Amino acid sequence: MSRELKFRLRNLQKPQWFIRFSANGLDVNENVLNELRRLESHIVVFTVTGSLRTGKSWILNQLAECGVENGFGVADGQTAVTSGIWILCREHPILNCVVVFLDTEGLHDPFKTNTEQEDNRLSTLSFLLSDKFIFNAKDKFDNNDLGKIGFIAMISKKLQQREAQESFPEFILLLRDVSRVKVKGKVVEPKEYLENILESAGPDDCRFSPKWCVREYCKKRACFTLTQPTEFEDLSELGETDHPELKARFLEDKEKFKNYLFRNSDIKRLNNGSPYTTSAFCEYTRALVATVEDGAIPNVSSLQQRIAEEENQRVWKETTELFRNSIRDDEKTNLYGSPTERFKVLQKEGIERIQNQMIPQSQQHMSEIVEEFKVFSEEEYKKLSTEKCREFLTCHLETCFNMIEDNCYMAPNAKEKFERDVRKVKEKYDKKENLGPEVCYEKVNVWNEKEREIRKKMKELELVDLRYELHSAETANKEEKDHLDQRIKRMEAEVNEQKLEMARKAQELEQKRNNEKLELEQERRRNEFEFEMKTIELQKQLRQQEDKMHDREVRINEKEAALTKAVEEIKESQTMQMQRESDAKVVSSLVDGISLIGAAAITALGNLGDDSE
The missing domain is CATH 3.40.50.300 (P-loop containing nucleotide triphosphate hydrolases)
Structure with a gap:
């Protein structure tokens, strides 16, 4: 132990x-x-x-x-x-x-x-x-x-x-x-x-x-x-x-x-x-x-099945939340060294927690739950890695992009200077301890995603370089100047088209985020609705139990009333019987008295007859 x-x-x-x-x-x-x-x-x-x-x-x-x-x-x-x-x-x-x-x-x-x-x-x-x-x-x-x-x-x-x-x-x-x-x-x-x-x-x-x-x-x-x-x-x-x-x-x-x-x-x-x-x-x-307590004998099998399902849901929720929070804390503090090794440790701990605390229906059921957790943990880590990569690049490249907006590159060889600054960001990105190639699932993909945005910015800086070329070629012949004008117009058109494309992508991304928020809100409402329905069902069962108890009390009261009435009737019957017996005794006494009086009268009459004779 x-x-x-x-x-x-x-x-x-x-x-x-x-x-x-x-x-x-x-x-x-x-x-x-x-x-x-x-x-x-x-x-x-x-x-x-x-x-x-x-x-x-x-x-x-x-x-x-x-x-x-x-x-x-x-x-x-x-x-x-x-x-x-x-x-x-x-x-x-x-x-x-x-x-x-x-x-x-x-x-x-x-x-x-x-x-x-x-x-x-x-x-x-x-x-x-x-x-x-x-x-x-x-x-x-x-x-x-x-x-x-x-x-x-x-x-x-x-x-x-x-x-x-x-x-x-x-x-x-x-x-x-x-x-x-x-x-x-x-x-x-x-x-x-x-x-x-x-x-x-x-x-x-x-x-x-x-x-x-x-x-x-x-x-x-x-x-x-x-x-x-x-x-x-x-x-x-x-x-x-x-x-x-x-x-x-x-x-x-x-x-x-x-x-x-x-x-x-x-x-x-x-x-x-x-x-x-x-x-x-x-x-x-x-x-x-x-x-x-309700006076019933439990259906043990159904009771165990219900408890097993509730326990499995609780363990799954607690385990996934614990894994998610642990991974995020690790990314923030880096207390345990390489997140790759930490990920394996946390994934193993989650699997052991599931195996020790869940109540599977069979060994196959447990294997399915473990595989489901592995998929969840990998997806969660992939999501977190992507967020961290994107957060890092967004933070550092934003400085370069802002310099374009602030005309900091408005000088000859602007594209070359921008590329130099971007390379510095890329070197920091590659050397970032928590975002090494062996760690981040989506590191290359995130860079490629940002690189497309960088290329679009380079188009704008190429336009700056062309303008400087145009300025230096003002003394050149008109044919070359017209050629440069046409190139500038084409570049401006491409830049405008890229800006429209970026705006459209940004709108799509915003719409996607709104849809995700909406789905999360709908899921929360569904969970609240299911909880309310379960609460209503439990309250209904409670009311049914109370009704049964009330009916039982009513039946008991009715039986007690009937029993009381029967006892009273028996007592009344006994009283009447005793009264009748008492009356019978009185009548019997009267009859005996009358008989004695009659006998005495007859005797007296007989004596009178003898005297008259």
């Missing part, structure tokens, strides 16, 4: 929050994104997730070789230390790239509200951002743990099979505090243990269950065990990665796991195999967060 990249990496050496929940929803740390963009490097992403208080942050510190002062926060107790997703970067010990470690907050925190929804969103983000997704489990991997990776099934249902297989990272199960694993009472390798769990049938083993999705879509899988690192219950007391209390067996297991991660890792790639740059990773992160 270059010294410059190490220097840019310094601000990411300590952990800081990357993605978290706020009052407005999911937030991304812009400072982290800016630091990642500055790296201009390839990356590989390791993520650790799992239940609350299972030592995720501590094992990440072990992998990243972090101590107490510069590692992820760890603590004892049931209170979560990590909130959201945190990030820390290190140099890759083997590949020429940067390792991004992502630490996620513990799943199913009992002290949080709306835990399942937040867990699913954070887990979806960390899963789709990862190259190696490490699930940290204590002692064993059971149905309870499978339920915590239910978000994988949720993602799988929204993606095509091929897209899921290309987008899903390697799934690594890390069993903590165990030295051996068994299947049906038999000690087996950790990988066999994982495969047996994924293959075993159960009540929840159906299509798009977490077990099925990991088995079908995470084609790369691995499993490792880590024995208990120490007798201490509080791992936060250990801190340093080389603490003397760590068991030798744990250190051996950790080294085996660490070697696997780094030796079997590759730089992060798009689904088409093209490598990610840190800038593309930042845009991918931002787009993922926006999509997940």
Whole structure:
């Protein structure tokens, strides 16, 4: 890794929050994104997730070789230390790239509200951002743990099979505090243990269950065990990665796991195999967060394609601008010696920048982009060289031309004096350090262009010489004088014709420059129009999303109103039922009372009858 990249990496050496929940929803740390963009490097992403208080942050510190002062926060107790997703970067010990470690907050925190929804969103983000997704489990991997990776099934249902297989990272199960694993009472390798769990049938083993999705879509899988690192219950007391209390067996297991991660890792790639740059990773992160925040599952392939196109346009624009400005600065200051060598250096730097930062669709696509940049750089240098040559000659020849206008050559042998001054300019032009024949593409052509103008000026000076000849031949015979007059008239006609031709050429040149300005203005307006159209389209999509959210809220409100109404109806029905039951009891009591009164009356009447007898 270059010294410059190490220097840019310094601000990411300590952990800081990357993605978290706020009052407005999911937030991304812009400072982290800016630091990642500055790296201009390839990356590989390791993520650790799992239940609350299972030592995720501590094992990440072990992998990243972090101590107490510069590692992820760890603590004892049931209170979560990590909130959201945190990030820390290190140099890759083997590949020429940067390792991004992502630490996620513990799943199913009992002290949080709306835990399942937040867990699913954070887990979806960390899963789709990862190259190696490490699930940290204590002692064993059971149905309870499978339920915590239910978000994988949720993602799988929204993606095509091929897209899921290309987008899903390697799934690594890390069993903590165990030295051996068994299947049906038999000690087996950790990988066999994982495969047996994924293959075993159960009540929840159906299509798009977490077990099925990991088995079908995470084609790369691995499993490792880590024995208990120490007798201490509080791992936060250990801190340093080389603490003397760590068991030798744990250190051996950790080294085996660490070697696997780094030796079997590759730089992060798009689904088409093209490598990610840190800038593309930042845009991918931002787009993922926006999509997940809306409650949707991203179409990873289309998202990657859009980001790749935007990144390629950005890199092309920045590279061409940098090349153009560098060439112009070099021509002005000549800080680097010969512009020819400097041109080759800058062209090579531009090609390396394109190869390192662009995301090509294929190797052929990259070759086409490189050839396009070579053509651009040569045309740009040709244009600049022509401008410099023309600027130099215009500046120095203008003095000679002005002397003609000021009648400074109005003496015998005027043409010879003018030719002498022009030769001096030509000598300076040939010796000009920045405009040597091996440097300027158009040096000869520019001189030839100016030479035509010089010849036209010489015609005027020939006329001056002829006039002096005429003046000296006034004593000669009339025939010779008439001959000279005719020559003068012809020369005057040629000079006037040349002046008209020069005026016409100057007008054409001015018209050409105006047309170029007009084309540039039209292109600027087209770009502004395209930008406005894209803005309008984005605003339209935003309004559509807002309308969908509004419709969703309306439907939810309607359902809540219907539910409230149903509850009120049930309560009213229950009240009426209770009233009816109460009325029935009263009627029943009245009937019983009347029956008793009737029986008493009958008895009394019977007694009266007996008395009358």
